[in-house]
Amino acid sequence: MLKVLSVFIPLSLACLTPHAEAYPARGSDQDTFILNPYPEKPRLTFRSDGTFKITIFSDQHFGENPWDWWGPEQDANSTRLMKRVLPDEQPDYVVLNGDLITGENTFKENATTLIDQIVAPLNEFKIPFSSTQGNHDNQANITHLAEILREQSVAPLSYTRISPPGVGGDAEQGPGNYWVPVYAANSSPTPSLILWFFDSRGGFSAGANSTPVQDWVHDSVATWIEREVEMMDRVWGPSEQNRAALAFVHIPPHVVQTLQVNLNSTKDPGLNEDELGQGSTQATTNPSSLGKDEAFWNALTVHVKNLKALISGHDHGNEWCSREPSKDVVFCFDKHGGYGGYGEPEWGYGVRNILFTSPELDSTVETWIRLEEGEQRARVVLGPDYP
Ligand SMILES: *[C@@H]1O[C@H](CO)[C@@H](O)[C@H](O)[C@H]1NC(C)=O
Ligand SMILES: *[C@@H]1O[C@H](CO)[C@@H](O)[C@H](O)[C@H]1NC(C)=O
Ligand SMILES: *[C@@H]1O[C@H](CO)[C@@H](O)[C@H](O)[C@H]1NC(C)=O
Ligand SMILES: *[C@@H]1O[C@H](CO)[C@@H](O)[C@H](O)[C@H]1NC(C)=O
DSSP states (O other): OHHHHHHHHHHHHHHHSTTTTTSOOSHHHHHHHHHOSOTTSOOOBOOTTSOEEEEEEBOOOBTSOTTSSHHHHHHHHHHHHHHHHHHHHOOSEEEEESOOBOGGGOOTTTTTHHHHHHHHHHHHTTOOEEEEOOGGGSBTTBOHHHHHHHHHHHOTTBOOOOOOTTSSSSTTTSOOOEEEEEBSSTTOSSOSEEEEEEOOOOSBOSSTTOOBOOOSOOHHHHHHHHHHHHHHHHHHOOHHHHOEEEEEESSOOTTHHHHHHTOOTTTSOSOBOOOOOTTTSTTOSSGGGTTTTHHHHHHHHHHSTTEEEEEEOSOTTBOOEEEETTTTEEEEEOOBOSSSSSOOGGGOOEEEEEEESOSSTTOOEEEEEEETTSOEEEEEEOSTTOO
């Protein structure tokens, strides 16, 4: 009887989780999965000239006050921004780095249809992309999981995935932990670059008795990172010699707060208008949570080799990059990419671009801010001698 139970309980649980099938747990299946987590999608590759360009739209905050004239106008403006920037920049990949929607203002019956509006330009220009979710994407009438499932169903080139069961904390509020492989060429046997995406949760739980959700990447993600890197190394060879990495998370890790104090506007250009305090970085909304994001930060910086940068949004007034000295990892803020959410008109609206100039491990990586109207600023080159 016990034996029967031990077989049937995990199976029935597996059937209830939508992603269990796509993420087999056994050794050899896992290797097959690692080799190609996107069997139905085009393989992402560097261009024939060796470059790979990523454009990041962050904090778009669609869906504010749909009952006022200005809410829908903001959304139309945010769509206009995407439709101006995409044909100009012609990115190889787009990242939507959290707070896609201002969930406080959404209705239960139609909240996720905002996702259709957000991804429409990406569908139109046929650009592969994926998303992280932010604190405003977890609210009474919306969850990270609901947004991801909608995105997957309406955007054929969405590479957003859901972490395996038990990874990320609550399955509705923290499921956006995954990675995306990028190959030097279609014929390359192994990827040259891994894009990592993490779910910093936050916001409020769904339903009538909505309560605050922890605002840091869940501890379980730390062990997951270590496990994933181990498998990649086993199947693809050691990452140190074979692969670069780039990481995205909506809320910056808490350690970023210490970087602001020593910022030098010549070496670390870009808007610096948001003083980081309570709620600006992970695990700070509630003072008793301080330090809770360290498991994630340590796992990321120890296990993910050749990490070119970690990139976050959340603080709309900041655009700078800086190197975190204790882990020797570059951190960059996004650019506020939507007309919703807090901000000042003079901050402008735009994107962060990231350009890999080659698939080699020591590739130069350039990054800069581009405003809707075309102005470019705060360009830095993320090499070993940066800043
Ligand atoms: C929409 O964009 C126009 C042009 O930039 C601007 O004048 C207007 O204030 C924006 N509307 C809102 C609601 O942000
Ligand atoms: C959630 O959606 C319901 C149904 O549309 C609406 O009545 C309610 O006000 C919304 N709740 C919040 C907190 O916005
Ligand atoms: C959802 O429904 C509300 C209430 O009918 C409406 O004001 C709002 O514009 C709708 N939102 C979307 C995204 O369809
Ligand atoms: C800022 O960086 C510039 C360029 O490296 C340097 O010349 C300047 O002394 C620095 N300023 C401070 C206050 O450290």
